[in-house]
Amino acid sequence: MRIVWKNLPLEMHPLARPAALAAMAANEQGKFWAYHDKLFANQGKFARNDLVRYAREVGLDVKRFEQALDSKRYGAAIDADVAEARSIGITGTPAFFVDGHFLSGAKPYEDFAKLIDAELVRPGSPAPAPTPPSGS
Amino acid sequence: MSSGAPASGSLGYVIVAGIVILIVLAAIGWHEARRLRTDLQDRLGQIDSRVTQLQGRLEDIAKAAVPPRRGPDPNRVYSVRTDGAPSVGPATAPIVIAEFSDFQ
Numbered sequence: 001m002r003i004v005w006k007n008l009p010l011e012m013h014p015l016a017r018p019a020a021l022a023a024m025a026a027n028e029q030g031k032f033w034a035y036h037d038k039l040f041a042n043q044g045k046f047a048r049n050d051l052v053r054y055a056r057e058v059g060l061d062v063k064r065f066e067q068a069l070d071s072k073r074y075g076a077a078i079d080a081d082v083a084e085a086r087s088i089g090i091t092g093t094p095a096f097f098v099d100g101h102f103l104s105g106a107k108p109y110e111d112f113a114k115l116i117d118a119e120l121v122r123p124g125s126p127a128p129a130p131t132p133p134s135g136s
Numbered sequence: 137m138s139s140g141a142p143a144s145g146s147l148g149y150v151i152v153a154g155i156v157i158l159i160v161l162a163a164i165g166w167h168e169a170r171r172l173r174t175d176l177q178d179r180l181g182q183i184d185s186r187v188t189q190l191q192g193r194l195e196d197i198a199k200a201a202v203p204p205r206r207g208p209d210p211n212r213v214y215s216v217r218t219d220g221a222p223s224v225g226p227a228t229a230p231i232v233i234a235e236f237s238d239f240q
Binding site for chain 1: 215220235238240
């Protein structure tokens, strides 16, 4: 299984966009998920010095991180995600797509399991390996 | 009992008149009751048709009040762009979950 993060900073969350810019700057250095976890562990504390501190804490090259953050290097990428979300009709976060099938909001595990099982048996999809491939 | 004959004669008239009056009253009463009944039946019919009309209107309103579906169609398969997006898991994974989210 692969999980893909798509940025959808909502306008009603004014700190979501700087956080998304920072997370993408961390992604540039291969540390997106560690930074993602930091942001979720420190909800709402997203002032610039906080964002830089988290970068240091997850072991990023802070100077390079700051350059990416301050120049809004990934602003266009975030805008593209937002535009894509809008064209699909997503109105809130989180919105999940399991192989393109929409699941809205925070859903119980069973909803994911149902969709994933359906995808695994879908004709044309790769047959599930007899032993689960490592890393999925 | 010579004076009884005219008295019984007039009593007979009175009785006949009374019976006639009773018959007339009964006829009036019967007619009135029939008129009332048809009246009531008419009104009931009107009320019935109004209720049916209102029921239809209510159903229309209820239909109109159902908000149009918001958000993506759960019965559609969307292709979400994944190039350049942060991800975890093998590129060849049989299942790809795309999460649109924010950090706040």
